[in-house]
Amino acid sequence: MKSSVVLLSGGLDSTVLLTKLKAEGRRVVAMGVDYGQRHSREMDAARAICARLGVEYRVADLKSLAGFFGGNSLTDHTQAVYEGDYDEEGMKTTVVPARNLILISVATAWAISLKCDSVAYAAHGGDHAIYPDCRPAFAEALDKVVQISDWHKVVLERPFVAMDKAQIVRLGAELGAPLELTWSCYKGGNAHCGKCSTCRERREAFRAAGVPDPTHYEED
């Protein structure tokens, strides 16, 4: 049986990925990361999603590394959350340096320990080039590294790389993924704010997919 460590943020994309790989009969475990985010709503969501799917979930605690990351609006609680569209200036404030590199490194260590075949994550066609470590060239180069990190070979998989977010939502609906448990909002309120850039993107993905949006948005 194929086995994978799946990076699970608690958002739409990674939740659909976890659902899909489990539905294919893989042995899967899910990994999250705590790098000192403003709020724990995503991790709470990930925990609930894993409980629903019957998947082991572990959080890599990287809070102690905050001093190496410098300031940005995801980890620096003194900065305002950007509410505009995903334009360059707004997005740059949400970049944690080398975030995916660190995350995938730890997932690779776990995959080696468990003798898993792969680390899988939900990079998709709509990922914004403003994150240097979301670019396909980055992922392809990192795959080569992951494969030779140990005598036990692990590959880096991005099964959604040719899909956009609407296609992922549609797949999730078809597979019965627990979309209603996912969390996207950058803010940590009781409900999705509906105004920040990720809320806008979430709402648009459901609309474009033609899937009823189960999300309660505060601004509605």
Place this chain on the structure above:
Amino acid sequence: MKSSVVLLSGGLDSTVLLTKLKAEGRRVVAMGVDYGQRHSREMDAARAICARLGVEYRVADLKSLAGFFGGNSLTDHTQAVYEGDYDEEGMKTTVVPARNLILISVATAWAISLKCDSVAYAAHGGDHAIYPDCRPAFAEALDKVVQISDWHKVVLERPFVAMDKAQIVRLGAELGAPLELTWSCYKGGNAHCGKCSTCRERREAFRAAGVPDPTHYEED
């Protein structure tokens, strides 16, 4: 002025590297890692070395990741330290999966935050192929990843890759590196044990370099 994050274990090789880059007039900072080693002697040594050289030293605390690493004799305090030569079976017990990948990922994040030009580490020609993530092919592949992890370009440097440990010790003696402050022993005693594989390697490097060994070995 060129600037670098230098991986500093507190052992001979990385201490000579830090001394060399500082002597060349670079701006340098040093990074260590606490991944739950049996003892803190190496970190104590690194701290003393940085104080002597006037270099900032930071430790990446990765103890919280122990659950992702599985058991090995460096982090699992219930296992006996291997005292034989550096043969395959003995060395395998000292492998932390994807250790260099994780370490260099965090160093890369720090280098990006500081806008440094490079991450430098003391991989050398004598590094044993039993560590998959010490192989040149691994380092070359990882260099490609590091370079594109951010819009600010950082390169991965291994200035000692064509040298052996005896040549490094000789260079250290020429540069006045604080070799007497370095720590190699896997055990955490008051002095180097003189018997474990790293102690044997250390002693042999001084002998082959023709440099007086400042180390007090317990077994003498």
